[in-house]
Amino acid sequence: MTTVLTPAAPAPPGSRPPGRARRLARRVASPWTYAALVAILAGSAFPVYWSFVVASQTTEAVGSVPPVLVPGGHLFENIARVFDQTDFALALGNSLIVAGTITVSVVLFSTLAGFAFAKMRFRGRTALLLVVVATQAIPTELGVVPLYMMMADFGWAGQLQAVIVPGLVTAFGVFFMRQYFERALPLELLEAGRMDGCGSLRLFWHVALPAARPAAAVLGLFTFMQAWNDFFWPLVVLVPENPTVQTALSTLASGYTTDYTLVLTAATIGTVPVLIVFLLFGRQIVGGIMQGALKG
Numbered sequence: 001m002t003t004v005l006t007p008a009a010p011a012p013p014g015s016r017p018p019g020r021a022r023r024l025a026r027r028v029a030s031p032w033t034y035a036a037l038v039a040i041l042a043g044s045a046f047p048v049y050w051s052f053v054v055a056s057q058t059t060e061a062v063g064s065v066p067p068v069l070v071p072g073g074h075l076f077e078n079i080a081r082v083f084d085q086t087d088f089a090l091a092l093g094n095s096l097i098v099a100g101t102i103t104v105s106v107v108l109f110s111t112l113a114g115f116a117f118a119k120m121r122f123r124g125r126t127a128l129l130l131v132v133v134a135t136q137a138i139p140t141e142l143g144v145v146p147l148y149m150m151m152a153d154f155g156w157a158g159q160l161q162a163v164i165v166p167g168l169v170t171a172f173g174v175f176f177m178r179q180y181f182e183r184a185l186p187l188e189l190l191e192a193g194r195m196d197g198c199g200s201l202r203l204f205w206h207v208a209l210p211a212a213r214p215a216a217a218v219l220g221l222f223t224f225m226q227a228w229n230d231f232f233w234p235l236v237v238l239v240p241e242n243p244t245v246q247t248a249l250s251t252l253a254s255g256y257t258t259d260y261t262l263v264l265t266a267a268t269i270g271t272v273p274v275l276i277v278f279l280l281f282g283r284q285i286v287g288g289i290m291q292g293a294l295k296g
Contacts, residue, residue, distance in 0.1 A: 048271060051268045053071050056074055058261065062261055082265050086243075088269070091244055091245045095244045098160055098163050098164055106167070107173070111208070114180065118177075129178070136172060140232070156237075185212075217281050230246065231250070249270065
């Protein structure tokens with residue numbers, strides 16, 4: 001005897017949703033939720049605001065009691081002092097080159113590798129993925145000496161390529177994009193592309209890459225912030241005459257006495273490019289995070 005399974009009829013327009021759906025629909029954020037969100041936002045934004053306040057004050061105002069919480073009128077004067085005492089324009093340019101190159105490279109190569117690990121079948125795929133993920137367990141400090149020796153052998157010590165090349169692809173980026181492709185890119189869409197005559201590269205460029213745009217935006221922001229804020233490796237491999245923003249800040253903070261107004265002015269200037277990147281790509285970044293949360 002053969003049993004025929006028929007699909008369930010759609011619920012009529014006036015029917016009530018299931019119990020769990022009704023509970024979620026009735027769930028409304030309480031005033032305590034908004035209060036907690038405002039407190040978290042204020043706590044996160046206060047260091048940036050305090051840096052701006054100190055950057056706009058004189059050195060004497062930094063140690064005043066009670067502390068000054070209102071911006072002053074010395075911001076442009078302090079900015080001029082920063083560029084006079086150190087080559088901060090060169091540091092900004094170097095950091096933009098390093099962070100921009102690393103971001104584009106990591107997003108491109110991680111998307112390629114993630115697509116291959118998620119949707120292509122080849123021998124040793126699982127073993128290679130395990131090797132890639134296992135590299136995240138190696139401490140950065142463990143590879144500093146051999147990596148510096150390698151850069152010196154290449155003649156790159158003191159130059160920007162010594163900072164750029166080791167970060168052109170990351171294990172986190174490969175794993176992140178692989179997990180995204182596993183959920184966001186159905187095999188039926190790839191099979192339809194193959195039936196239309198697309199090869200692997202055309203499938204990646206015309207099908208996988210547009211689908212990965214939200215995740216690529218999130219990965220790009222995280223990579224840009226990490227490369228922009230990287231301090232340890234540029235301090236090791238670069239010379240003081242060719243600094244990034246973070247090493248220039250270290251130079252300003254060194255000495256017998258620290259001019260905190262000068263240091264926080266430079267830190268405020270160094271924060272601006274990250275804020276600009278977030279404002280330009282914020283919608284795609286938030287959309288990618290929300291899409292990943294809904295899929296989870």
